[in-house]
Amino acid sequence: MFSVLISVYHKEKPAFLEASLSSIFEQTLLPNEIVIVKDGKLSPELDAILDRCQANYPDIVKINSLPENLGLGVSLAYGLERCSNELVARMDTDDICLPFRFEEQYNMLMNHPELDLVGFNIAEFEYDPNIIHSYRKLPETSEEIYKFGKRRSPVNHVSVMFRRSKVLQVGSYGRLGVNKGMEDYYLWMRMLNENMQFYNIQKVGVLCRIGNDMISRRHGFLYYRLELGCFAKGVRMGYISWFDFFAAAALRGVIHTAPKPMTKWFYNRFLRQKQNG
Numbered sequence: 001m002f003s004v005l006i007s008v009y010h011k012e013k014p015a016f017l018e019a020s021l022s023s024i025f026e027q028t029l030l031p032n033e034i035v036i037v038k039d040g041k042l043s044p045e046l047d048a049i050l051d052r053c054q055a056n057y058p059d060i061v062k063i064n065s066l067p068e069n070l071g072l073g074v075s076l077a078y079g080l081e082r083c084s085n086e087l088v089a090r091m092d093t094d095d096i097c098l099p100f101r102f103e104e105q106y107n108m109l110m111n112h113p114e115l116d117l118v119g120f121n122i123a124e125f126e127y128d129p130n131i132i133h134s135y136r137k138l139p140e141t142s143e144e145i146y147k148f149g150k151r152r153s154p155v156n157h158v159s160v161m162f163r164r165s166k167v168l169q170v171g172s173y174g175r176l177g178v179n180k181g182m183e184d185y186y187l188w189m190r191m192l193n194e195n196m197q198f199y200n201i202q203k204v205g206v207l208c209r210i211g212n213d214m215i216s217r218r219h220g221f222l223y224y225r226l227e228l229g230c231f232a233k234g235v236r237m238g239y240i241s242w243f244d245f246f247a248a249a250a251l252r253g254v255i256h257t258a259p260k261p262m263t264k265w266f267y268n269r270f271l272r273q274k275q276n277g
Helices: 015-022 044-056 074-082 101-111 142-148 164-169 181-193 214-218 221-237 242-257 261-273
Strands: 002-008 033-039 061-066 087-090 117-127 131-138 162-165 200-209
Touching: 002 074, 002 101, 015 044, 033 044, 033 074, 033 117, 044 061, 061 074, 074 164, 074 181, 087 101, 087 164, 101 117, 101 162, 101 181, 101 200, 131 142, 142 200, 162 164, 164 181, 181 221, 221 242
Parallel strands: 002 033, 002 087, 033 061, 117 200
Antiparallel strands: 087 162, 117 131, 117 162
C-alpha cells in the first residue's frame, strides 16, 4: 500500500493537528502506515493528540522522535528512512485532505509506472475551510512542470505522493545550509534534473491553511537570500540557466523587500487565483 509522512513541531496548534489527522482517516483509501516525526519536544497537548491517535490505530501509526528541533527537511528525511512502503504521501499538520486524495494518487502511480510523483492543486483558506481565499494551480504534464520549475516550485509539497526510492536516489530532503526552509523546491529540482516524471492532477486535493504569517515568513532579505541560494544550486546542477537565475533574482528582490502590504498584494494578484476554474 502506501505511507503518509508527517512532521510535527512545538508551534503547531493542537486543533489544527487534530483536524489534519482526522482528514487522513476519512479517506476513501486508507494508508497502511502513518509515519509521524516529532521534530523536538512538543507541548503536552500535541503529545496527547499523537498518543491518542497511536492508541486508536496501533498497527498504522508509528511515532518517531528527534532530540531537538532540527527543521522540516531533516525531520522529513529522518521519517522517510522509516517508511516501509515505496509510495509515500506528504501531509502537513494544519492542512486538510479531501476524501478522494490518496485513492486518486495511488491509482495514478500504480497505473502509470513511468510517473515518479503525483500532486494536486490546492485551495487556501484563512479560518474556515468552507470559505476559500485562493487557489494555487500548477501545470499538469511532466514537460510543463519541468519548464515551470525553472522559475517557481512546480508542485504543491503538501499535496504530493511520490516513489520513495526516487527521492532517496537524489539524496532525500536533508539539511541544506543556507537553503533551510526550501528543501522541497530543491528536492524537486534534483528530481526533475534527473528526468523523473511528475504529474499534477488538475483539481483541488488539499485545503491549506494560510494567514498573515505566510507573508511574514516570505518577506525580507533572509528569505530572499534563501531563494537565491536555492536557485544558485539549480544553476550549478545545470537545471536552471543564468538567464532564469537573474530573472528570478530581479523579480524576487522586488517582492521580498517591498513593504508587506505590497508583497501580499503581489501574491494574491499574480501567484494565486481567486476562482477554481
